[in-house]
Amino acid sequence: MAGGIQQRGGRGRTRPMSEINVTPLVDVMLVLLIVFMVAAPLLTVGIEVELPETEAQALTEQTEPLAVTLTGEGTIFVQESEIAYDDLVPHLQAVSAAGYDQRIYVRADKGVLYDDVARVMGRLNAAGFTSIGLLTE
Template sequence: MQLQEDKPYDDINITPMLDLAYVLLVIFIIMTTAAVQGVKVNLPKASNQPSLAKPKTVAITIAGDGKVFMDAVPVTMAELSERLRQKKAQIPDLPVVVRGDTTAQYGNVVQVLALLSELGITQLGLVTQRLVQ
């Protein structure tokens, strides 16, 4: 077998380069997973007091026939006002959600919203259903 010496060398062997890339990739993966594990420490226990817990949300429901419910208990507008005042005194940032039936009179919903505005309740949400397409 005879070698051709006058032919230029135009093929580059990339196998050693790929071997090096794979080795570097494996080293990178091993070092990253080792760094994520971290150091074990004994964490302190928190107290059992619910001081950081969010206050319970009050749900006001307006039925299609005009009846008003506060947390599933039927109430009149006067009772609703009084109960909300008491809850607002206990929790200044009282969150309230209003659920109105689709057949409920618009005036009933506005009346409840006006009452919430009078009491200074600003954390308010209106519950709707997701539109299915």
Template sequence: MSFQYNESSYNEQELSEINVTPFIDVMLVLLIIFMVTVPISTVTIPLDLPVAKAKVEPNIEKPIVLSLNQEKELYLGNERLLGKDLGSEIDKLTKSKRDTVIFFQIDKRVPYEELMDVMNQLRSAGYFKIGLVGLETDRE
């Protein structure tokens, strides 16, 4: 079998087709990146919360969550507060809006005295709207 190339029969034409193979490769790489990073970004603080039986209402804006775990470590969102002033850290998040609701979740093994200490810090900072967070149903 032989192939002959004839210069006179060759027409130069532009390719009008789009090569989608690189596009598909890039999209698959992005899909893999998102599949890996989403579970990492949803890491939460391990707490054993008590059960609440109240009806859940929808959130309008991003809530400010304050957490106190079994080791008595205080977290604002997912950041641990290490010797920082609780009032000034919440002021940064709320832009000093004192009527913002602070959601406070506490491990059920934390002594009541520790809970009241944090609530007193919130009250002295001017935050009086504090919502206690619990589980919706009892875990079996």
């Protein structure tokens, strides 16, 4: 013991590391980013239909649009509520009376006949809804 204090393993005292390791933080953030990117399109409208693909621009509206959906089986939905064809206009007029004056979007499965889509759009137009849009992929 020449020198007073014997050192372990022949090394001197090490200073504590003062750097923050950000690698785990970056890993978690990337995983969350991927999860949200995958989940975001699924949160739009709950009725699953296979929309036709077009080269149209994406919608940029901030509010949730009112969507009328026609499924491949011929079922009609307003948002996520199933509606009979004869009850479509009274239901939308009740929504309109509650203050909704935005555009109504029609979503139809690509297997739905053009005739069925035209009948629903004609019914909407006859009920006084003049701002009607078609949604595609």
